[in-house]
Amino acid sequence: MKETQKKSLLKIVTTASVMTLSASLLAACGNGSDKDAASSPSATASVSASPATNASTAAPTLSSDKHYDITFGSIDVDKALAEADKDAMLQQVQKAVNITLKPQGFSADSVNEKVKLWAASGQLPDLLTYELTNGPTASQWIQQGLVREIPEKLYSKYPNLNKLMNSPEVQATKVNGKFYGLPRLSKFSPDEWALDRGYVVRKDWMDKLGIKTPKTFDEYLAMFKAFAEKDPDGNAKNDTIGLTTNFLDVLTTTIKLGSAVPNLGGWMQEDGKWMYSWASKGMGDYVTKYRKLYAEGALDKDFALLKVGEGGDKFAQGMVGALNIQISEGSLKGLKDKWDKFPHDKPMEDSIAILPGWTAPDNNLYRFYGGSFFNINYVNTSVDDAKLDAILRLNEYNLSEKGKELFNYGIEGTDFKKENNQIVPLQKIAYKSTGAFFYLNGVSLGINGSKDVRKLNIPAKFVDMSSQMYDDLLKNAKPIPINFAVEGINSPLKAKVGTLKWGEALIKVVLGKDDPVKMWQEQIAQFDQKVINDAITEVNDIAAKQGIK
Template identity: 35%
Template sequence: MFNKRFGYAALALTVSASVLSACGGGSDEPSAGTNGAGENAGQAGGAKNAKKLDISFSFFNIGSAFPNRDADELLKMIESKFNVRIVDKVISYSDYKEKYQLWSASGELPDVFSDDTINSEGYFSWIKQGIIRPLPADLSPYPNVQKMLSLKDTKSLQVDGNYYMIPRLTYPEPETWALERALIVRKDWMEKLNLKDPVTYDDYLNMLRAFAKNDPDGNGKNDTVGVTLRSTTMLLPLATGTFPHTSNSSWVKENGQYIPFYASEKMKDVVVQMRQLFAEGAIDPDFAIMKTNDGIDKFGQGKVGAISMQAAPNALKKLDAAWSKYNKDTKFEDVFKILPESWAAEDGSRYRHVEPSFWSETYFSSKVNDEKMDRILQIYDWLQSDEFFTIKQYGLEGKDYKKENGKIVVTREKNDKGEYKSLGSYYPSLNLFGSLAAWNQQFEYEDSEASKINYGEKLSKVARDTLKEKVASFKPVPTNFDIEQLYTPAKAKLSAINATEDVIKVMLSKEDPVAMWTNIVKGYDNKGLRQAIKEVNDEIRKRGLDK
C-alpha cells in the first residue's frame, strides 16, 4: 500500500493550514473549480429536512472545533441550514487508530469518522463484518461528492460495485504535490560560506557539513546544524537522487517484477549515503529523538542551515512564524531559499514528489440509516461548493466581508499589528468543517489577495514560482498508482514494516551499513514480504496493471 505515514506526519500542517486559509481577506472572489451544492443541499432546512437529526463526527482536529458553540455563528448556520446537531467524538493525532479499533469492537463508532485505512486489511474486515456502510448507488443528487469519486485515481476504489468511503482530496492534480518535499536553506549562510546551489551528492554533503562545521553564524562556537527534519518522514526523501522511490515509498519495477521500494538493491546505496551524512555531521545529531515540528522551531532559533520539509505556502508561513519568534531584526523572507530536497541522479535527472490526489478518507457507520446518510451527503456536497469555499476564505457575508462591484471587501477587525484577525478565532468549527470533506490545499497556490494576506505576498510568490519551475524541469517519481492502491492480503500486512525506522538504525550504528541492511530485508520475509510480492505481481498480470 502507498505510504500513508506522509499524510499523518503532514497532518498538523495541513489541518492548521485549513484554518489559516480561512483567516485572510482579499479583493477577489475565490475560484473554487467545483459546481455549486446539489439539489438536496438547496432544500436543506425546508420540508425535505423537516426532522432534526443528531450526527456524530470524529475528525483529526475536532477537539479544537467547539470551545463555545453559542458564540460560533458558522456552526449555528450549518446546523440550521441542514437541520442537524453536530455531535463530536474527540480523537487526537496520536490516538485515532486505537480509538477506532476500540469503538468498532464495541459498536460505538461515530456516524462519520476520518481515517487513512483504504485498501488495508482492516478496511476489508470492516466491510466484511458490516461495520461500515456503503454510499448510495446514485450519487447524482450530490454532484460534488460524485465528482470526488470520479477522478482517475478514485473511481477505481469501489468494492463489489460500492463505495464505502469518500476520499479526502489534497491536490486534485498530482503535479501540485511537487513541493511536499523540499529543502529550505539559509541563503545568507550559503553566501557567507561561498557555497553555490548544490547539484551532486558531494555538493549536498559539502554544503550541509559546512553549515554544521564552518561557524556560519559567526559566534565562534560549534553550535550549528547542517540539515534538520520537520519529521522523520522527511528523512528518506533526501536520497531521492540516488533512488527516486524513497520520495514517496512506492513500489518499483525491477528485474521484471514489482517490489516495495525497501526491497530494492538500490537501498544499499541509500543506507551508505545516509550513514555518511550522519557520521560526518551533515544531519542533525538529534534527529532521531525529535518530535514532529521540533525542527521548525530549531530553524527559527537560527541554528540550522537547512530543513527537509514541505515548501507549500502554509509550510513557509510556519517557518516564518518560528523565525519571527526569535529574530526581531531580520525577516525570514530575506534569509531563505528553496532548494531541491535531493541531488541529481547519475544521468543528471532531478525528480519531484507525486502522490494520489487524496490522503485519508471519510467512513460511515453501518448504524447510519438512509435518511441520515442523505443528510450527511448534503453537508459534504455543500462543503465542496463555491458557497462554502467563499466562507472558508472570507467568512460570512455582511459580517466579515461585503461585495462592492463584484469584488469582496474584507470588513472584519484587524489586530494591533494591522493584520486581519483569524477567522478561526471567530469560527473554531472551521477546525472541523474546513477540511472535513477535502483538504483542498491547491487554494494555497492561487495568486489571490487572500493568499497574500494568509501567507505573505513574497512567500506566496516564492512557493508559486518554485512549484512551476519544479513541475516544468523535474521528472515525477515513476509511480504506478493502480499498484499502490491494489489490495492483496499479504500486501496489506506489510504495513507492519517501517523502513524509515530501520534506516535510522543503520545510520546510528557502527556496523557495516550494507550488511546490516541486507539482514534487515531478510527479516522482512518473516513479515510476509515474499508472499506479498508474489500476490501483487499475480494480480498485476491478471488485471493488466503494468501500463
C-alpha cells in the same frame, strides 16, 4: 501542535510509506499549515470574488423537504459543535442542506479505543472520519457489514463529488469494485503535494561562503558540510549544523526523491514485476547517500533523536544552515514565528531560500506526489439511501464554490463584502465549527488560490517564493512514480509487509560503521522473508488479474 496531534493519529491515503503518511499529516497542520494561514483573512485587502482555480460544475439544488439529524464522529467534533446555536457558519451549512449535525466526539488519545468500542456495541455514528479504506480496521468493518457501500447512482448526481470519486487515486480505494467511504479531500490535486518536501537554507550563509545553488547530491553534500565547518555565522566557534530536519520521517522521504527509490514505501516496477520499494535493489543507492550525509558531518548528529519541531527550533536560533521541512508558504510562516523570537540581523524572509533537493541517479529531479485526500469518512450500514443522500449533499456543498467561499472568507456581510467583483475582508473569521468542517472536505484555497488572499496573513515574499518553486517543480520535476491502482490493492499480506520495522532498520544502517549496502541486506534478512516474498507474489497476482500494468 494541537492540530498536529489530532492528525497524527489519522491514516491517510497517499501512496508512500507509513513514515510518509505521518509526515504528510504533519505537513499540513500545526505550525504554518497553508489551510490555517490562508483561511483567516484580515481586514486589510480585497481580492477577486472567484478565487478558486479548480472550479467544478456549480452544485445542484442541495436542499430537501425532509430534515435529517446526522451523527458525526471525528476528533474533538463535540468541542467544534459545542455552540451550535451561536455558530453562524454551522447554521448556514445546515440550512443549505436541511440537516443538523449531532457530534459524537472523541479525543486524539482515545480515537482507536472509542471507535472500536462503538463498532463492537453497534454505536458507530452515521458518519465517521477514520482510517483509510484498505486499513485493517476498516477492512474488517466492511467484511462484517458495519459500514455501507456508497453507490454510484447516488453520488453521481453531484458534480463536484462525482469528479472527486472518479479521480484515479480515489478509484484505487474501491474494495471489490465498490466504494465503502467518502474521501476527505485535503488537496485539489496530487500535484499540490509538490511543496511537501524540500529544504529551507540560509541564503545569506550561501552568499558569504560563495556557494552556488546546488543541483547534484555531491553539491548539496558540499554545501551542508560548508555550513557545518566554515563558521558561516562568523562567531569563530565550531557550533553550526549543516543539515537538520523538522521531522525525521520527512527527512527519510525527502532523501528518497534523489535516490534510486523515489517512491520509497510504495510499490515500483523492478525486473518486470511490482516490487515493494523497501526490498528493492535501489535501496543500495539510498542507504549509501543517507550514510554519507551522516558520516561526513553534513547531517545533524542528533537527527535520529529529535522530536517533531526541534529542528525548526535550531534553525530559528541561527544554529543551522539547512532545514529539511515542507517548503510551502504556511510552513515558512510557522518557521518565521519561531525565528522572530530570537535576535537576527535580518528578517527570515530576507535570509533564506528554498530548494527542492538533488537529482536522482537517472538524472531526473523528482517531486513529492500523493493522493489528494487524507483519510475516509465512513457511513454506518444502518443509514438508508435517503439519509445517505443528505450526507452526500453535505459533501457536495463543502466542495462547491459556495462552500469554498464560506470556509475561506466566512459569511458575506459579516466577515466580508463584495465590491466590483472583489471580496473585501471585514474581519478575521473565527467559527468553532471549522474544526468539524475540516474533516468534511472543508478545503482552503491552497497553492493555486489567490495570492492576494494568501498574502493577507503570510509575508508576501513567502507566498511568491513558494509559488515560484511550485511552478518550477511542476515544469521541471517529475512526480514520484506512483501507480494508484497498485497502491490501492487491498490484501492482508500487502498490509502486513508495510508493518515490518523498515524505518528502525534504516536508522541502524545510517548510524553504523560497516558498508551500508551490506548492513541493509543484513538488516532486512532478519525480517520474515516469507511475508515479504508472499506479499510481492500476491500483489503481482492481483495486479495481473485486474489488468494493472
